[in-house]
Amino acid sequence: MEGVKESARKHDRVLEIYSRLLSGEIIRKQEMADEYGVNPRSIQRDIDSIRDFYANRMDRHGELTEIQYDRIAKGFRIVSAKTITLTNAELFTVAKVILESRSLCKEEMEKIITDLIGACLPTEERKKMNELLQNEIFHYVEPRHGKALINSIWELGTAVYQHRMIQMEYQKVSGEVSNVNIKPVGIMGSEYYFYLIAYIGDKDKEYPGYPTVYRIDRIKKYRITDERFHVPYKDRFEEGEFRKRIPFMFTGKLHKASFIYKGADINAVLDRLPTAMAERREDGSYLVTVEVYGNQGLNFWLKGQGENIEINENKEKVVSV
Numbered sequence: 085m086e087g088v089k090e091s092a093r094k095h096d097r098v099l100e101i102y103s104r105l106l107s108g109e110i111i112r113k114q115e116m117a118d119e120y121g122v123n124p125r126s127i128q129r130d131i132d133s134i135r136d137f138y139a140n141r142m143d144r145h146g147e148l149t150e151i152q153y154d155r156i157a158k159g160f161r162i163v164s165a166k167t168i169t170l171t172n173a174e175l176f177t178v179a180k181v182i183l184e185s186r187s188l189c190k191e192e193m194e195k196i197i198t199d200l201i202g203a204c205l206p207t208e209e210r211k212k213m214n215e216l217l218q219n220e221i222f223h224y225v226e227p228r229h230g231k232a233l234i235n236s237i238w239e240l241g242t243a244v245y246q247h248r249m250i251q252m253e254y255q256k257v258s259g260e261v262s263n264v265n266i267k268p269v270g271i272m273g274s275e276y277y278f279y280l281i282a283y284i285g286d287k288d289k290e291y292p293g294y295p296t297v298y299r300i301d302r303i304k305k306y307r308i309t310d311e312r313f314h315v316p317y318k319d320r321f322e323e324g325e326f327r328k329r330i331p332f333m334f335t336g337k338l339h340k341a342s343f344i345y346k347g348a349d350i351n352a353v354l355d356r357l358p359t360a361m362a363e364r365r366e367d368g369s370y371l372v373t374v375e376v377y378g379n380q381g382l383n384f385w386l387k388g389q390g391e392n393i394e395i396n397e398n399k400e401k402v403v404s405v
Contacts, residue, residue, distance in 0.1 A: 110159035229301040252306035328358035336378020347392035
């Protein structure tokens with residue numbers, strides 16, 4: 085009979101500890117032991133029982149719950165962490181996007197995909213996914229710079245978030261190295277490379293509103309300073325809007341251009357130029373206008389379209405998409 089009572093007391097004690105953890109309370113073994121008149125080892129066993137309950141258990145929202153010891157608070161607390169829960173189809177798609185972007189060195193790319201497969205899939209599904217991707221991973225051609233960029237991208241992104249000035253050495257296409265002080269405002273990825281978008285501190289007033297684009301792999305050295313810069317809300321940089329107007333990563337003044345498209349699929353143009361507007365003409369061609377920063381990148385692309393493109397010499401205007 086005494087054993088039954090002891091079991092009931094332990095049961096009530098475990099539920100009480102569990103309830104307190106859920107409410108956010110810090111559980112300290114000695115305090116609980118004194119409260120219930122038991123040995124601290126009994127409290128530790130109670131906590132271990134709750135840990136066992138949560139071990140490898142994920143709720144329907146993908147939350148993984150653990151009981152962790154907080155060294156600062158000197159007690160146990162309950163911690164929930166969102167886990168990666170991609171489906172096989174989602175994971176395969178993400179892996180293909182990473183591979184097709186060819187923007188990372190092979191070592192970094194392979195680690196990301198391997199970690200995703202390990203985190204998202206049960207053991208029996210990993211073999212299938214690995215077999216689907218292994219040939220493409222084996223033949224992956226990394227960018228010629230061959231540099232590991234992930235840590236730099238994160239550090240520069242943090243500087244963007246914290247509005248911190250950056251001092252850096254940047255190597256231009258010509259090989260010339262320049263020293264610049266910049267105000268970083270965004271990180272972008274496009275066609276094999278990652279870019280840092282920034283304003284050049286000494287030229288803000290001379291060229292207001294037109295940021296400079298730096299390829300991150302060409303940054304030889306950088307130092308994130310403690311100096312902060314202010315971005316008024318009305319002047320805040322919006323990567324999404326900027327991306328629409330710089331599809332080729334060439335900078336310059338914002339302007340509009342127009343041309344006539346005679347190809348078979350106007351959607352190929354509209355997808356390539358996010359700000360483009362097109363109006364169908366009587367002969368089946370399209371009059372297209374687009375708003376972009378600079379004209380160098382757009383001109384390169386137009387020349388590559390051959391007979392599908394005709395310069396809009398009559399300066400017709402587009403009124404609808």
